[in-house]
Amino acid sequence: MGPVVRRPVAWLTAAVLLVEAVGFVLVNWFLGVVVDRQDMSLAGLDPNAMAIGSWVAGALFGVYLGFCAFVAARVAVRDRPAAGLGRIVLISAAVVHGLLGAFTVGLVGWGAFLFMMVVLGLIVLTLMTYDADARKEPTDAVPASGDGDGGAPVTPPTPTTT
Numbered sequence: 001m002g003p004v005v006r007r008p009v010a011w012l013t014a015a016v017l018l019v020e021a022v023g024f025v026l027v028n029w030f031l032g033v034v035v036d037r038q039d040m041s042l043a044g045l046d047p048n049a050m051a052i053g054s055w056v057a058g059a060l061f062g063v064y065l066g067f068c069a070f071v072a073a074r075v076a077v078r079d080r081p082a083a084g085l086g087r088i089v090l091i092s093a094a095v096v097h098g099l100l101g102a103f104t105v106g107l108v109g110w111g112a113f114l115f116m117m118v119v120l121g122l123i124v125l126t127l128m129t130y131d132a133d134a135r136k137e138p139t140d141a142v143p144a145s146g147d148g149d150g151g152a153p154v155t156p157p158t159p160t161t162t
Contacts (some may be wrong), residue, residue, distance in 0.1 A: 002015055006129040010076035013122040014069045017093070017128040020119065021065035068093045081130035088131020 013088040033053035039047055066097055101116030 006126075007076050009122065009129065010072050010126045011154060013119075013126045014072035016119055016122060017065050017069035017072060019070065021062045021069060024065060025058045026063035028054050028061075029120055032058070039118060042069075065093070071121075075130060082127070087127070090127055094120055094127070121161060 032051040035047055035054060036051035041047060042050065067088055071082055071089055074086065075082050081087070097116050097120040101113050101120060104112040104116055
């Protein structure tokens with residue numbers, strides 16, 4: 001895949017991850033409100049604690065997905081592959097989406113599975129298209145000499161006799 005396609009794919013990945021982050025925060029906020037209004041305990045847990053736990057988990061995962069979207073957008077703006085922490089975050093997001101996709105088949109259905117696999121594919125495509133260009137060696141660069149030291153003249157060692 002050429003450079004013409006990789007930037008739009010990175011932008012699309014960033015947009016989808018950002019929408020997913022907002023959706024995840026809203027779903028967890030809604031679940032927290034439902035648990036709080038039910039006023040029932042689960043195995044002796046305080047409903048208020050469960051609601052706060054849902055809100056905190058939603059906020060943390062939303063920030064994580066938002067950071068992943070930021071990394072993908074930065075890749076698109078710079079037109080260079082993610083490096084260091086950004087690459088690790090995108091790889092971890094791909095793993096998370098693969099696992100969530102496996103769980104959502106049975107719990108939610110095939111539509112949620114399809115969405116998770118599309119996001120997984122976009123993340124992997126963003127990582128791989130930029131990675132393929134980074135591994136290519138320039139074909140027009142020819143060293144000045146074959147010794148590999150930047151073209152400095154090669155002087156043979158002088159033999160010493162004793």
